[in-house]
Amino acid sequence: MTGQVEFARMNGLGNKILVVDMRGRADMVTPAAAIALNADPATQFDQIMAIHDPRADGTDAWIDILNCDGTKAQACGNGTRCVVQALSAETGRKTFTFQTVAGILNAQEHADGTISVDMGKPVFAWDRIPLAEEFFDTSRIELQIGPIDAPVLHSPSAMSIGNPHAIFWVDQDPMTFCLERFGPMLENHPMFPEKANITLAQVIAGDALRTRTWERGAGLTLACGSAACAAGVSAARTGRTGRTVTIDVATAPTRQPLVIEWREDDHVVMTGPAEWEWSGKVDPVTGIFVRDEEPEARVN
Ligand SMILES: N[C@H](CCC[C@H](N)C(=O)O)C(=O)O
Incomplete structure (x- = not known):
């Protein structure tokens, strides 16, 4: 697919996040686009949070997460708060349910602007973390x-x-x-x-x-x-x-x-801030982007 999609430059406690709106498209942000965006100081980032159409009943979106080297991540807490803030600004809604490769995430924006994300249950089994060696107790491994x-x-x-x-x-x-x-x-x-x-x-x-x-x-x-x-x-x-x-x-x-x-x-619930910086349009295949000329002032 070709063409540009909306994206926002945001951060969660300084963690640099690009929220890319892939709704209505079947393709994914490519690793090449991620690497190109990371190479430009204006869009240099830690994670891309790509919002896709929901794939399961009862969820609002499928979220695909990329690291700045183009690899995938299964979870990103700071980025998830940024997605909540972006969708809350768009829809006025305060609660969302997302699906990622790691499972279902419920999230909520509070009146003070902070956002809580239920990150799911921790996994301690050595082969599911995963570790290369068997440890009965992974709370203190030999390393x-x-x-x-x-x-x-x-x-x-x-x-x-x-x-x-x-x-x-x-x-x-x-x-x-x-x-x-x-x-x-x-x-x-x-x-x-x-x-x-x-x-x-x-x-x-x-x-x-x-x-x-x-x-x-x-x-x-x-x-x-x-x-x-x-x-x-x-x-x-x-x-x-x-x-x-x-x-x-x-x-x-x-x-x-x-x-x-x-x-x-x-369940592990994380609460913290998210901040919108600016918006633009990006080609999710190549990473070529344009920044919106007059970013609207937005209240976080
Ligand atoms: N910055 C993210 C974590 C990204 C994780 C990623 N680096 C990986 O697991 O590959 C966060 O706020 O949770």
């Missing part, structure tokens, strides 16, 4: 980096929230670690056959963490919502915090917190 007798990072908690995560617990501010050096090694470690998102998490209080993430397929990003979910759940699972945790994402420009609640019914 370390640095000198063998004095590892810099070790024993992460592993889980999936649709996408794979490893959470390394650190005692110091996560900004003091050289994540740009360790991130690529850990993302591509043989322990993770589908790679993994790598997060450093520091416990600040019984209900608060500070995190910093190296994202699979995107590298160092300013924020990662699914990693915040994984950190919150893993902290509660290992007894480090309670089941409702405020996450200070160390690299997020606004330092607004993400709140992660691991409900008693096992």
Whole structure:
């Protein structure tokens, strides 16, 4: 198919998101378009959230998620909040049900503009995260980096929230670690056959963490919502915090917190902001785009 579709440049806590409206089309945003859009500083992004027509009764849209290297992601928390805000601005509705490859996501925009997304249930089974080796207990797996007798990072908690995560617990501010050096090694470690998102998490209080993430397929990003979910759940699972945790994402420009609640019914609900920046039109095959000339002022 040819022709341009509407898209919006948005962010979730600084996580750079392009929301692309693919409704009414049968094709998908191509990896080539993603790579071209990421190469232009104006549209450089962490994830594309492509909104497609619904494929199942009771859902509002099918969402396809691409990383900036053109690979697919099964989940993107910050991007999902951006989709909610975009569709809420379009329709006036406040609640939505989305379908992704990882399952059904229910989401809601609140009166204060923050958005909650039910990210589903965490997965702890080693072969479903997936890990390359069998671990009975994935809350602390054998993996370390640095000198063998004095590892810099070790024993992460592993889980999936649709996408794979490893959470390394650190005692110091996560900004003091050289994540740009360790991130690529850990993302591509043989322990993770589908790679993994790598997060450093520091416990600040019984209900608060500070995190910093190296994202699979995107590298160092300013924020990662699914990693915040994984950190919150893993902290509660290992007894480090309670089941409702405020996450200070160390690299997020606004330092607004993400709140992660691991409900008693096992669902993980993430609440936080989303921000619209500008809109335009893009060819989802090539990534060639034009920015709308006079973006309307919009109240988030
Ligand atoms: N930024 C996203 C995560 C993208 C995950 C992606 N990097 C992968 O799993 O490949 C978020 O807010 O959850």
